[in-house]
Amino acid sequence: MSAQELFVASARKCLCAGRKSLSALQSLDLAAQISAVDLGLKPALLYDSNGACAVQVQEYLNSLQSLGLVSESLLTLDLNGNSLVINAGAVRSNLKQVLGDDSVAVIDVCHSLEKPIIIDIQRREVKSMIQDLQSLLQLDSADKPVCLGEKCEEWNLCTVFGLLLGYPVTYWFDQTESFENCLSMTPLLVIAASATCAGHICHLYSFSVPAGLQEEANCKLENWKLRLQKRFEQQNVLKDLCISQSTVTLPAVCL
Known part of the structure; x- marks a missing residue:
C-alpha cells in the first residue's frame, strides 16, 4: 500500500464516530494536516473532522507511528474535551x-x-x-492522550x-466577567496560509486580527510569516505555500 492508502486506512479504522467513518478525502486532508504538524510547519492541530474522542485520535497516531508515517514526537492532548494533535x-x-x-x-x-x-x-x-x-x-x-485535567x-x-x-x-477576555466580546461589527483582517500535499490543498492556518490593530501587530505578523516561510523551505512534503488576507465585518463573533 502507498503512504496515502495507509493514511486513509488508519483514519477509517480508528476514527469512526458512531457508524460513520471519515471519507477518503477527509482522511487525506487529515493526513496533510498531521504531516504539517510532524514537520513543525504548525505546532498543533485541533481535531474537528468528526466526533472521534481523544482516545481514538491517539489510536490513529499510534497506528501512523507504528507504520513509520509520522514521528514519535506527536502527542494527543485532551483539553477540556477538545482533542489536539501536538508536536511536543x-x-x-x-x-x-x-x-x-x-x-x-x-x-x-x-x-x-x-x-x-x-x-x-x-x-x-x-x-x-x-x-x-x-x-x-x-x-x-x-501512547495515550495527555489529559490536562x-x-x-x-x-x-x-x-x-x-x-x-x-x-x-x-x-x-475576562471570562469571570463575561464570555461575550466587543468584536461585533469590528472589521477583522483574516490571514490564512495553505499549501498542497500530494495534490490536496492543506489549510495550515486561519486567524484574525482587528483591522484597527493591524499596524500595532504588524511586526509580529511579519515575523510569523518569515518563520513559516523558513520552515517551509526546510521540507519537501508540502509545496506551494500561499499566504492570503481578506477583511470581514460580522454582527457577532464567537470565540
Missing part, C-alpha cells in the same frame, strides 16, 4: 519564544471595552497560563488555542 517539541519551543521575545500579540476583547486593545504578554493571567502549559507539556512521547478549567481556552496552534495573535 514545537509547542514547547513556541511557548518559550512567546514568553522570551513577546512574539505574540494578545488582544483583550472584553465585552466592557469600546474596542479591542493589545495587552502585555507578561500580564499575570496570561503569563501564569503559559507557564502552566509549559510545565504540563514536558513529555516527548506518549481540572487545571485548564481556570484558563481562557480561546487564548490557549491561539498559543498552541501557533498564531501570532490570540484573543483574551
